[in-house]
Amino acid sequence: MTQLMRSWVDSANTAKTDFPLNNLPYGAFHVAGDDLHAGVAIGDQILDVTALEEAGLLDLPAKAVFARGTWNDFMALGADVWRSFRTYLTATLAEGSAEQTTLQTHLVPMADATLELPFTVTEFTDFYAGRHHAFNVGSLFRDPANALPPNWLHIPIGYNGRASSVVVSGTDVTRPNGQLKAPDAEMPVFAPSKRFDLELEMGAIVGRPSKGRVSVQEADDMIFGYVLLNDWSARDIQAWEYQPLGPFQAKATATTISPWIVTKDALEPFRASTPPREKELLPYLQEPGPMLYDIDLEVALAPEGKPETILSRTNYNVMYYSAAQQLTHHTTSGCPMRVGDLLGSGTISGPEKENRGSLLELSWGGQEPLTLDTGETRTFLEDGDTLTLRGAAKGDGYKIGFGDCAGTLRPAPAID
Template sequence: MTPFLDLPADSGFGLHNLPYGVFSTRAEPPRCGVRIGDHVVDLAVLESHGVVGVAGAGRQPVFNAGSLNRFMALGPDTWHAVRSHLQELLSVEGSPALRESETLRQRAIVPLADVTMHLPAEIGDYTDFYSSRQHATNVGSMFRDPDNALLPNWLHLPVGYHGRASSVVVSGTDVTRPSGQQKPDDDAPPVFGPSKLLDMELELGFFVGPGNALGEPIPMAQAGRHIFGFVLVNDWSARDIQKWEYVPLGPFLGKSFATSISPWVVPAAALAPFRVEGEAQDETAGNPEPLPYLRQAEPRALDLDLAVALETEAMREAGTPPEVVARSNATNLYWSPEQQLVHHTVNGCNARPGDLMASGTISGEAPGSYGSFLELSWRGTRPLDLPGGETRTFLRDGDRVVISGEAVRDGRRVSLGEVSGTIRPTAS
């Protein structure tokens, strides 16, 4: 496939990608679009002209909406049909309906620089997992017993907790430093104030498609049909608040103040060619075999290169580009998205279109591949050196974190874009 638009040869937003998002312009309110190169294709315009449509959708528009939820709910057969049609419309070899209509092109193709991106979905529920073995091992080693870092359940099920959907924000949204109770001195009462150990977390998230009815679990054989697409996630964390509050019920105020996601949802179909075998979940690797409902025959892992960059206020003033502080890969996840979804619904819990599920921090074995400052600085004992003589253990006000990701194989590049956020002082 060759796009009729002028794209760089190494673009991660070519016809093999076509991620979906929600955008607005000065003249028009939020609606659904597809990114190709540095352009956004307005799906609401194509829908109104009958160029792109959804069979059986009736009179209710699918794309002239402020979220992708209606489209997510329609399922993989519809997703495939629309995606294939868009590839035809945007290629030199395909349909001329868009390519040869100057009027339609002017209305439907918008420069990326002229748009404002919004959350891609109305997120009813958000769940955060704990699916990276190395991250769980690092945290267990720091706070419990290095010889028994993983808790007994970790290799048997995808550990997770229910997060806060109302504070999920789109990339570029500032993050206010949270306040809360902390207990820096074990022998003194707790204190209240701004978090002093503010952190980021490198994660991969996915959006649920049709979902399931209450009381009807999603089986492994059908799990892939319920995953619409993927985004990058930064699940910000106030480590000092979390440490004091999490016993006995788990994360609360230390996590619920903000979760940032990238604006473009990369279709699951676009990442299918990058599936690889993950760590073996059987005795050959010294691991227990999961219970039957969690066993996954097809390749579980996604070969996605991930990076975390930090830009301080001093770097910004000096014109110094963000410094990459960590590089990881989604193959460092032990539990797959399908296993996360299946386990989430095995008790009959109903997942709904637009629900967001995140992987948990993704860390590799090397220190430079750790997905949080908690690990990169090893609980604050090993400061990171930055340009200009600065150091960091945790995040300071004015720091900007940028997470990026892409998959590359056989000359094909699929980008997940980036998710960024800047820390602002505690609200007075």
């Protein structure tokens, strides 16, 4: 395991920071209403790479790569540029760098910045690739002996979601209205969702386009980096609408992502293998090596104006299908992938109750209310609740963190 790499930015040299020199994640920010700039997190500072480019300090094969303040144009330059840029950042931010004096003038305190979406999301696909989650949900609504659909152990199941409703951490989420139907009711009603939920996920960002089918290794090479992802879900809307075509409005309210893209290079020391297969996968889905990551994850809920309770702790390494396998399967139909496509992993739940990544599982469909540290109970989310996802890969004296992925639930709009 690699050790903490020391930087001349003092706040990066602590085990507490999410953003040591080993990490260097990519984000987008503005200060006091200024234009959007691309930045790199280092300790409690942001290195303004848009300003570096404007000052002629970056050696890139194209001009105005960071002019829009997001990372799509940089991703499109390809993996060789990704690596050389990261090498440049690591060297110039390292302790003893001759570039310290120059780069210091382009640091912005993170506390002074407003973080925005770090890339423009071109398409969003959400998967259902966690075995424990799939088994729990199947057990809730079917016989546990037949909890998994017949195809589940053979194929990473997914659906095409809405890129337009992907938002950055800190954005409020409004409880949706929709059609609801009680099991014993003759007709549905149009009303606010009463069973609004979270889903603890990781998001993989496609940095290279594809035409035609790609292998698992090629898919892994296409992935630029990862974010935390909360795919907010209206369970009661979903229960009425999902037959026969699957989720629609139940998943369209919002998908919150963390503000920093953690690169695949930063996560490389934390590679992990998928679990043993219960049924052998078809050759095109078999992995040439470890494609998951050892990333500790947690979910916290804070009622309005009150302290938070940790609801769940789990790890990304429990997933049955990796992002590379999901991306490979996505291309089998000839579906082209584009720079900026976002793939949600599916809910990440572990084997024990305290490892479950949704309230649907934690409260067992509302039958087992959770008691918060404040003494209140929850089956599903209440207005004013703030959900925060956190994640970090743990190294020797350092961690590779993502920053908080948080959102506060606000009341549904009035129905005319």
